[in-house]
Amino acid sequence: xxxxxxxxxxxxxxxxxxxxxxxxxxxxxxxxxxxxxxxxxxxxxxxxxxxxxxxxxxxxxxxxxxxxxxxxxxxxxxxxxxxxxxxxxxxxxxxxxxxxxxxxxxxxxxxxxxxxxxxxxxxxxxxxxxxxxxxxxxxxxxxxxxxxxxxxxxxxxxxxxxxxxxxxxxxxxxxxxxxxxxxxxxxxxxxxxxxxxxxxxxxxxxxxxxxxxxxxxxxxxxxxxxxxxxxxxxxxxxxxxxxxxxxxxxxxxxxxxxxxxxxxxxxxxxxxxxxxxxxxxxxxxxxxxxxxxxxxxxxxxxxxxxxxxxxxxxxxxxxxxxxx
Amino acid sequence: xxxxxxxxxxxxxxxxxxxxxxxxxxxxxxxxxxxxxxxxxxxxxxxxxxxxxxxxxxxxxxxxxxxxxxxxxxxxxxxxxxxxxxxxxxxxxxxxxxxxxxxxxxxxxxxxxxxxxxxxxxxxxxxxxxxxxxxxxxxxxxxxxxxxxxxxxxxxxxxxxxxxxxxxxxxxxxxxxxxxxxxxxxxxxxxxxxxxxxxxxxxxxxxxxxxxxxxxxxxxxxxxxxxxxxxxxxxxxxxxxxxxxxxxxxxxxxxxxxxxxxxxxxxxxxxxxxxxxxxxxxxxxxxxxxxxxxxxxxxxxxxxxxxxxxxxxxxxxxxxxxxxxxxxxxxxxxxxxxxxxxxxxxxxxxxxxxxxxxxxxxxxxxxxxxxxxxxxxxxxxxxxxxxxxxxxxxxxxxxxxxxxxxxxxxxxxxxxxxxxxxxxxxxxxxxxxxxxxxxxxxxxxxxxxxxxxxxxxxxxxxxxxxxxxxxxxxxxxxxxxxxxxxxxxxxxxxxxxxxxxxxxxxxxxxxxxxxxxxxxxxxxxxxxx
Numbered sequence: 057x058x059x060x061x062x063x064x065x066x067x068x069x070x071x072x073x074x075x076x077x078x079x080x081x082x083x084x085x086x087x088x089x090x091x092x093x094x095x096x097x098x099x100x101x102x103x104x105x106x107x108x109x110x111x112x113x114x115x116x117x118x119x120x121x122x123x124x125x126x127x128x129x130x131x132x133x134x135x136x137x138x139x140x141x142x143x144x145x146x147x148x149x150x151x152x153x154x155x156x157x158x159x160x161x162x163x164x165x166x167x168x169x170x171x172x173x174x175x176x177x178x179x180x181x182x183x184x185x186x187x188x189x190x191x192x193x194x195x196x197x198x199x200x201x202x203x204x205x206x207x208x209x210x211x212x213x214x215x216x217x218x219x220x221x222x223x224x225x226x227x228x229x230x231x232x233x234x235x236x237x238x239x240x241x242x243x244x245x246x247x248x249x250x251x252x253x254x255x256x257x258x259x260x261x262x263x264x265x266x267x268x269x270x271x272x273x274x275x276x277x278x279x280x281x282x283x284x285x286x287x288x289x290x291x292x293x294x295x296x297x298x299x300x301x302x303x304x305x306x307x308x309x310x311x312x313x314x315x316x317x318x319x320x321x322x323x324x325x326x327x328x329x330x331x332x333x334x335x336x337x338x339x340x341x342x343x344x345x346x347x348x349x350x351x352x353x354x355x356x357x358x359x360x361x362x363x364x365x366x367x368x369x370x371x372x373x374x375x376x377x378x379x380x
Numbered sequence: 381x382x383x384x385x386x387x388x389x390x391x392x393x394x395x396x397x398x399x400x401x402x403x404x405x406x407x408x409x410x411x412x413x414x415x416x417x418x419x420x421x422x423x424x425x426x427x428x429x430x431x432x433x434x435x436x437x438x439x440x441x442x443x444x445x446x447x448x449x450x451x452x453x454x455x456x457x458x459x460x461x462x463x464x465x466x467x468x469x470x471x472x473x474x475x476x477x478x479x480x481x482x483x484x485x486x487x488x489x490x491x492x493x494x495x496x497x498x499x500x501x502x503x504x505x506x507x508x509x510x511x512x513x514x515x516x517x518x519x520x521x522x523x524x525x526x527x528x529x530x531x532x533x534x535x536x537x538x539x540x541x542x543x544x545x546x547x548x549x550x551x552x553x554x555x556x557x558x559x560x561x562x563x564x565x566x567x568x569x570x571x572x573x574x575x576x577x578x579x580x581x582x583x584x585x586x587x588x589x590x591x592x593x594x595x596x597x598x599x600x601x602x603x604x605x606x607x608x609x610x611x612x613x614x615x616x617x618x619x620x621x622x623x624x625x626x627x628x629x630x631x632x633x634x635x636x637x638x639x640x641x642x643x644x645x646x647x648x649x650x651x652x653x654x655x656x657x658x659x660x661x662x663x664x665x666x667x668x669x670x671x672x673x674x675x676x677x678x679x680x681x682x683x684x685x686x687x688x689x690x691x692x693x694x695x696x697x698x699x700x701x702x703x704x705x706x707x708x709x710x711x712x713x714x715x716x717x718x719x720x721x722x723x724x725x726x727x728x729x730x731x732x733x734x735x736x737x738x739x740x741x742x743x744x745x746x747x748x749x750x751x752x753x754x755x756x757x758x759x760x761x762x763x764x765x766x767x768x769x770x771x772x773x774x775x776x777x778x779x780x781x782x783x784x785x786x787x788x789x790x791x792x793x794x795x796x797x798x799x800x801x802x803x804x805x806x807x808x809x810x811x812x813x814x815x816x817x818x819x820x821x822x823x824x825x826x827x828x829x830x831x832x833x834x835x836x837x838x839x840x841x842x843x844x845x846x847x848x849x850x851x852x853x854x855x856x857x858x859x860x861x862x863x864x865x866x867x868x869x870x871x872x873x874x875x876x877x878x879x880x881x882x883x884x885x886x887x888x889x890x891x892x893x894x895x896x897x898x899x900x901x902x903x904x905x906x907x908x909x
Contacts, residue, residue, distance in 0.1 A: 102825075139419070325600070327574060331576060
């Protein structure tokens with residue numbers, strides 16, 4: 057286990073380093089932040105001052121080394137736009153995005169697993185066929201369209217839910233959370249559901265495929281022949297075995313949701329990290345873009361590690377050994 | 381019968397009036413704005429959304445009204461006492477939100493702070509730099525010394541929000557954003573600020589100017605156009621700005637809403653490659669080979685390209701009425717507007733004749749560039765122009781790119797012809813003349829946004845004369861003369877001036893501002909009908 061973790065950490069460090077270079081070059085290639093940020097009325101003198109103030113007068117390689125040096129000391133730079141540390145800006149926005157991602161993932165599991173299980177156990181019932189047909193919609197409808205439709209129906213027409221924004225928050229551990237207030241939950245429902253739609257469909261399909269495959273296995277036949285109750289066969293013998301692909305996909309999807317819920321966050325004016333990154337890209341706020349992408353790299357590395365460890369807990373045959 | 385109907389109508393009218401006019405002093409206004417506010421520090425980042433919020437919290441010596449005319453704010457009056465000295469008389473008895481009195485010392489402190497804000501990506505120092513010395517005559521009189529006569533002083537100072545020497549001596553940008561330093565002399569106090577999400581205000585009851593109608597204001601940033609409109613329709617916000625042109629007709633017909641519209645100060649125009657004498661990168665002949673001489677340097681070609689464009693078709697169909705055709709920088713009524721300088725009548729045949737006269741009887745091929753996410757309908761406008769030019773014999777390809785990529789290429793003179801916009805926040809003609817069409821000159825600070833590098837020495841000379849002329853009518857005449865020269869030379873090719881639109885729930889009314897700012901003090905409950 058220790059050797060496995062150590063090797064993973066070294067790999068992670070290498071990936072982070074390579075990514076930092078790629079991200080830096082990519083962000084550099086997009087465009088010139090001064091042209092975007094500076095007031096059009098600024099004269100040449102003022103432009104030169106701003107270029108110097110933001111450190112953009114240095115050649116690229118020196119800008120990268122400065123960034124790397126600061127990053128090693130835990131400083132990912134200051135936002136050009138907000139004049140605040142990029143990392144703090146991102147962390148400020150994190151609770152909002154986490155709420156959304158956790159809400160969507162929980163909804164996906166609560167709704168997706170039972171439906172998928174049912175569709176797998178009774179593949180020929182009309183209800184199963186209905187579930188599978190509907191799940192196609194969940195895959196294929198674009199998020200921004202579904203989001204706008206949700207707003208039109210539930211906020212504009214019916215007036216049940218607030219249209220956009222984040223509700224009232226309470227402060228816990230220095231972070232603002234909205235899922236603990238009534239108003240906060242009301243604001244959370246639509247964006248979380250919008251994000252969950254794709255995931256629900258995914259979980260339904262994975263679960264159904266897993267159940268259908270597992271039901272034909274010898275050990276299931278044996279369990280039934282032994283006279284175990286259908287409930288025990290389903291929930292102990294089948295369910296546990298189909299969870300491995302579901303955990304993998306949901307884990308990676310969770311990371312994707314945190315990192316790239318941009319569309320949902322902008323449609324619902326949800327002040328999360330996705331909104332921050334898209335606003336930052338629009339004004340070429342390089343420090344925030346770089347810090348954000350670096351964080352996402354770390355996030356995915358962590359999630360993969362957690363997924364690997366979860367495997368070993370779910371399936372005793374998987375061993376986290378140092379030897380390959 | 382008719383008497384009864386009359387009475388019923390009257391009763392209904394009273395009921396409406398009663399529902400509209402709520403007791404003053406207990407009302408909350410919720411606004412949905414399309415562009416994020418990036419800083420509460422009024423000296424950190426020059427950007428319209430920041431200015432709008434700064435004008436709710438802070439005041440400047442002067443201000444501009446809804447039609448961009450300069451009016452008193454913290455200064456009650458001003459006049460040039462000599463060619464290089466401006467005198468400002470300050471308002472008495474004004475206090476900051478924390479009770480600290482406002483004096484001439486605070487103005488001097490502000491002018492010291494403006495150029496020294498660390499890391500500013502776009503400083504306000506361009507407005508304070510002409511001041512060589514601040515002389516405090518008494519606690520409420522200032523003499524501002526300049527090196528050369530500087531007629532724009534009152535206009536420029538509307539952009540510089542005054543801070544308090546006692547309060548803000550060591551204030552950082554972060555302390556403004558976090559709240560404790562967001563202390564000004566303006567109509568509202570900031571209660572809370574959640575970056576990129578919302579700002580909450582309460583009324584400053586000690587404000588020296590007109591009392592705002594709202595005791596609380598909730599300023600929400602909703603950048604997605606469709607979501608902003610939906611929030612208004614759902615009743616979650618009372619007013620939205622940046623109404624998409626495609627929604628205007630629908631919102632206009634909605635009984636629950638009203639619109640506030642005005643002609644803006646943002647001109648959309650085409651800029652040409654003036655820097656290359658020989659072949660321009662995106663101009664080819666009909667065989668696809670580079671053209672040995674740059675046709676865009678020939679005024680006849682530029683006039684032909686202008687004539688080939690049907691501006692009415694663009695404003696009516698592409699912009700759906702949300703713009704007026706333009707033949708110069710500013711709309712009628714602005715300082716420096718030239719009466720009678722109108723865009724040419726669209727005429728493809730006359731354009732062809734002019735092209736032939738210039739030595740291009742077969743026309744040529746060109747790529748027209750533009751942004752696709754910056755101005756309303758930007759990509760569709762260049763497509764329309766591409767068709768119009770092609771009809772006049774200039775085969776046009778169109779390339780629209782995201783602003784972040786496009787603007788850098790335009791600034792590096794990589795393009796031959798491109799669409800871009802300019803907002804003249806000061807509302808007077810020296811501003812576009814200096815920045816857009818004056819010869820690029822680092823020493824003078826002229827032509828910084830002259831991306832096509834147009835140059836007209838005679839117009840430059842008249843502009844410089846205007847910039848030293850303190851007499852307003854004389855200065856206006858000079859600016860008109862320079863504008864006419866640049867426009868007759870088609871230094872830039874003006875297309876249209878945008879209209880600004882806000883949508884409000886019925887029961888609200890607003891003074892639509894030509895400078896696009898969305899401020900709570902401009903919104904009021906509608907008068908009872």
